[in-house]
Amino acid sequence: MRKPIAQGFYPFNDKELNSILDKLFSVRAIERESLGAIVPHAGYIFSGKVAAKVYKSIKSIKNNVFLLGPNHTGVGSRFAVSFDDWETPLGVVENSRLEFLRKYKDESAHNYEHSLEVQLPFLQHRFKNFKITPITMKLLSLEEIESIADEISKEDGYFIASSDFIHFGPMYGFNQTNEIDKMKWVKEKDDELVHLLENFEYKKFYNKVLENGYTVCGFVPITLMLAILKRRGASRGFLIDHRSSFEIQPSDSFVDYVGMIFD
Secondary structure, eight states: OBOOOOBTTBOSSHHHHHHHHHHHTTSOOOOBOOSEEEEOOSOHHHHHHHHHHHHHHBOOOOSEEEEEEEOSSOOSOSEEEOOSOEEETTEEEOBOOOGGGGGGBOGGGTTTOOTTGGGHHHHHHHOOSOEEEEEEEOOOOHHHHHHHHHHHTTSOOEEEEEOOOOEEBGGGTBOOOOOSOHHHHHHHHHHHHHHHHHTTOHHHHHHHHHHHTOOOTTHHHHHHHHHHHHHTTOOOEEEEEEEEGGGTSOOSSEEEEEEEEEO
């Protein structure tokens, strides 16, 4: 059983957590059937509104939810699947334990990684009776991504890529502009990435992030998800929300949050 470790990202008290989720899910959103989504994974005070709007936009999910996220800790395999059940303050979520992925099993990559854990309370609050397949990944080549997509796309499920977008400023070692309005510049660059994702140009997205050094922490999970979804017949992406931590806490270092769904 994997225990919660993302202290500070969300409350570990169930009543407080439910109260915050109730407020976040009061946002207006249009429900639509979809096959996958991009959701941010920062502290709920910063990215919770974007995350809740995405989850509220999802009309229904499959019995199994693939959670695809980056490996921030550097621990474990480059592509690591958890086979543990995961616990949150809202209860235990059962693992799907897909046998064809057992060769990738590596719990060490998940033990202290927050990017997938923070998604679970949103899912638990919004949906019932689902299992999860948690997967973290480090840098993978496009060829590796396409090969893994061939494997996973044969399995039915709903796909969530957990990612924040550009991390800007000295805290993140990324300050590639002389523009006065830094937040506007970052939003414009992320909008360019969103446009590629809306049109399923995931190879161009992957290359643009790498070539420009954009600090999009989950660009590999996003690329993998779109490669999978394309194989499953999806062809369109929809921007649900786009915000910045600067709006909550003005600083010379800030992070962009993008929420999207795909059908």
